[in-house]
Amino acid sequence: xxxxxxxxxxxxxxxxxxxxxxxxxxxxxxxxxxxxxxxxxxxxxxxxxxxxxxxxxxxxxxxxxxxxxxxxxxxxxxxxxxxxxxxxxxxxxxxxxxxxxxxxxxxxxxxxxxxxxxxxxxxxxxxxxxxxxxxxxxxxxxxxxxxxxxxxxxxxxxxxxxxxxxxxxxxxxxxxxxxxxxxxxxxxxxxxxxxxxxxxxxxxxxxxxxxxxxxxxxxxxxxxxxxxxxxxxxxxxxxxxxxxxxxxxx
Amino acid sequence: xxxxxxxxxxxxxxxxxxxxxxxxxxxxxxxxxxxxxxxxxxxxxxxxxxxxxxxxxxxxxxxxxxxxxxxxxxxxxxxxxxxxxxxxxxxxxxxxxxxxxxxxxxxxxxxxxxxxxxxxxxxxxxxxxxxxxxxxxxxxxxxxxxxxxxxxxxxxxxxxxxxxxxxxxxxxxxxxxxxxxxxxxxxxxxxxxxxxxxxxxxxxxxxxxxxxxxxxxxxxxxxxxxxxxxxxxxxxxxxxxxxxxxxxxxx
Numbered sequence: 335x336x337x338x339x340x341x342x343x344x345x346x347x348x349x350x351x352x353x354x355x356x357x358x359x360x361x362x363x364x365x366x367x368x369x370x371x372x373x374x375x376x377x378x379x380x381x382x383x384x385x386x387x388x389x390x391x392x393x394x395x396x397x398x399x400x401x402x403x404x405x406x407x408x409x410x411x412x413x414x415x416x417x418x419x420x421x422x423x424x425x426x427x428x429x430x431x432x433x434x435x436x437x438x439x440x441x442x443x444x445x446x447x448x449x450x451x452x453x454x455x456x457x458x459x460x461x462x463x464x465x466x467x468x469x470x471x472x473x474x475x476x477x478x479x480x481x482x483x484x485x486x487x488x489x490x491x492x493x494x495x496x497x498x499x500x501x502x503x504x505x506x507x508x509x510x511x512x513x514x515x516x517x518x519x520x521x522x523x524x525x526x527x528x529x530x531x532x533x534x535x536x537x538x539x540x541x542x543x544x545x546x547x548x549x550x551x552x553x554x555x556x557x558x559x560x561x562x563x564x565x566x567x568x569x570x571x572x573x574x575x576x577x578x579x580x581x582x583x584x
Numbered sequence: 585x586x587x588x589x590x591x592x593x594x595x596x597x598x599x600x601x602x603x604x605x606x607x608x609x610x611x612x613x614x615x616x617x618x619x620x621x622x623x624x625x626x627x628x629x630x631x632x633x634x635x636x637x638x639x640x641x642x643x644x645x646x647x648x649x650x651x652x653x654x655x656x657x658x659x660x661x662x663x664x665x666x667x668x669x670x671x672x673x674x675x676x677x678x679x680x681x682x683x684x685x686x687x688x689x690x691x692x693x694x695x696x697x698x699x700x701x702x703x704x705x706x707x708x709x710x711x712x713x714x715x716x717x718x719x720x721x722x723x724x725x726x727x728x729x730x731x732x733x734x735x736x737x738x739x740x741x742x743x744x745x746x747x748x749x750x751x752x753x754x755x756x757x758x759x760x761x762x763x764x765x766x767x768x769x770x771x772x773x774x775x776x777x778x779x780x781x782x783x784x785x786x787x788x789x790x791x792x793x794x795x796x797x798x799x800x801x802x803x804x805x806x807x808x809x810x811x812x813x814x815x816x817x818x819x820x821x822x823x824x825x826x827x828x829x830x831x832x833x834x835x
Contacts, residue, residue, distance in 0.1 A: 340672075341679030365698040423593035427601060433815030435774045437789070438808045440781065441796035445618050445804070517686060525690035525774075529781045530793075536691065540782075543694035551694050555687075562686035 367548040376553035384538070385557055392527065392534035393561075395451055396519035399458025403515060407463050408508065411470025412500060421471065428467075436461035436522055440529055450533070454526045461522045462515040469511030473504035513569040520562055535561075620802040629806040638810065645776050645787040646814065648704070652711025653772040657765055660716045664723020664761075669753070681720070689714025689771070690778050697783065707779035714775045715768040722764025726757030759830055766822045773815055788814070 349369050355361045356368040379385035414421040436457055443456045481503060485495045527536025535558050542551035602622050608614060609621035620628075632638040666673045693710055700706035734756060738748040780789030792807035 338679075340675040344676055344680050345683075419593070423597045426594045427598045430598070430816075431812070433770075433819060434808060434812035435770070435777055435815055437774050437777045437781070438792065438811040441792045441804055442808060445796050445799075445801065520686075521688040521690070524688040525778055528690045528693050529778055536688075539691060539694045543697060548698060551698075555691055555695065558691050559683060559687040562688065563683055566686040 364546060365548060367552050371549040372552040372556070375547070375549040376557060379550065379553055379557075385535075385554060388533075388535045388538045388554070389557070389561060392520070392523050392536065395454035395526075395534065396458055396516075396523040398451065399455040399523065400462050400515055400519040402455065402459035403462035403466055403519075404512065406459070407466030407511075407515075408470050411467045412474055412496070412504075414467075415471040415474025416500075432464055437525060437529070440526060444530065449531055454523055454531050454534070457526050458519050458522045462518050465514045465518065466508075466511045469507060469514070470504065473507035473511075474500065476507065477503045509573045513573050516569045517562075517566060520565060524558065616801070617799055618801055620805055624802045625805040625809065628802040629809060632803070632806065641786060641788045641791045642810065642814070644785070645773075645780065645789065645811075648707055648711065648776040648780075648785075648787060649769070649772045649818070652708045652775065653715055653765075653769050655708065655712035656714075656716040656768055656772065657719050659712065660719030660764070660768070661723050661761060663716075664720045664727065665753075667720075668724050668727025668757070685717050685721075689775055693779065693782055702783040702785070704785065706783060707776065707785055710779050711772045711775040715771040718764040718767035718771065719761065720764075722760045722767075723757060726760030727753065729760065730756045755832075759826075759833065762822070762826045762829065766819060766826070769818050769822060770815060773811075773818060777811065 352361070352366070353369045356363060356366060361368075376385070414424060439457050439460055440453075443453045447453045447456065477500065481499050482495075485499045490498065523534065524536040527534040528540055529536075531537060535554055539551050539554045539558075542548070542554065606621050606623060609616060609619055609624070629638070663677070667677055668674075689710060692713055693706075696706045696709045696713075700709060730753060734752050735748070738752050743751065776787065777789035779785060780787040781793045784790055788807055788811055792804050792811075795801070795803040795807060
């Protein structure tokens with residue numbers, strides 16, 4: 335049996351067991367639904383656009399938060415990476431803030447921004463900021479010191495140094511931090527929606543559960559799994575394709 | 585001398601931030617409804633610690649986190665061991681796990697609510713599902729990294745399978761597994777808070793959400809500080825455990 339078939343055995347068996355058990359009445363339809371019903375719900379949701387709209391809302395918030403985190407994390411990370419003195423001065427404060435669980439900021443952001451895109455994006459930004467910051471600092475530390483010496487000898491200005499030396503030398507490792515952050519951004523966005531924010535896939539799933547439409551709920555759950563898997567595969571490929579990205583530890 | 589100066593700068597930076605925060609609040613640059621001063625926040629934290637109303641929610645959240653995490657660790661290590669030592673198990677299981685892994689753990693909350701209701705079991709199931717992945721992946725990785733020569737030594741010493749497992753495989757995989765368990769614990773805390781907020785289970789997560797709903801901002805900030813401390817303590821205790829358990833390892 336070739337390897338890839340073995341990977342399908344378990345999911346296919348589960349699906350068959352799920353459908354058969356449901357048809358035979360062994361599984362309560364209210365909570366476990368049925369693959370054929372879930373498939374139908376997924377088709378309906380895709381056809382009327384409700385799933386796609388919710389997906390877009392989730393991705394929108396994830397990407398906006400990710401953008402905030404990238405700008406802040408890379409800028410601060412380069413600054414702290416270049417100056418050991420600044421790093422040691424801010425390190426204890428940063429270490430003190432980092433253990434705050436991102437979701438603890440949900441009520442805070444809710445108070446400041448109310449429901450909507452910004453609530454979600456700020457919580458995502460806080461969660462994604464840390465890996466980007468830490469990997470940026472590490473990437474700057476990893477720059478060949480001679481490159482920085484060359485920049486000094488050539489008397490490059492700060493901007494030129496950033497554009498010609500620092501960014502190209504760190505980009506490979508930055509991409510790895512970014513890949514990590516992309517995965518986190520989706521997770522946190524969905525979490526904020528499940529908890530409180532009335533938009534996106536997390537919230538439509540909760541609504542489906544509360545109105546006892548478990549078929550719709552499972553359809554969206556599986557769809558979300560596909561989205562997460564696809565995002566993961568895409569970023570993985572992007573990092574691989576990047577020069578200097580493949581050699582670095584993943 | 586140098587080290588001391590650096591420490592001083594770090595302290596000054598932290599104090600400077602707190603003073604800025606205090607001044608911001610003092611001069612009401614941002615409405616105090618949203619933005620209590622740090623002194624007021626700490627005073628609230630102290631008050632709640634003194635009158636005892638802080639401890640029950642803290643205990644609830646901590647226990648929830650630990651129960652879910654222990655579940656995750658046991659499942660993760662067993663599954664990881666299975667996948668790590670059996671090529672067949674790997675071929676059958678890995679693609680399914682690969683699909684489940686990027687699924688946001690909080691997305692299983694509605695499913696868990698259907699099965700368990702708004703209960704502690706729901707919370708623990710969600711925590712266990714969400715925090716199993718780092719332990720699982722670290723176990724697989726740790727087992728894959730074992731120096732083959734160690735296994736050859738075990739074979740030539742004619743150790744039984746159980747002995748090899750106990751004396752070679754588990755210690756060799758330990759550093760990775762412990763590192764994974766640490767990541768898992770931080771995820772467990774996040775999911776404990778999330779489930780408390782979503783399902784109104786008693787704990788710090790529900791606490792801060794209620795504080796927000798009644799616009800008790802000092803109480804909200806105090807709760808966030810407390811959660812930060814809990815996260816810090818959880819991580820620090822595992823770092824400490826790691827150091828003790830891995831004392832045998834050359835630096």
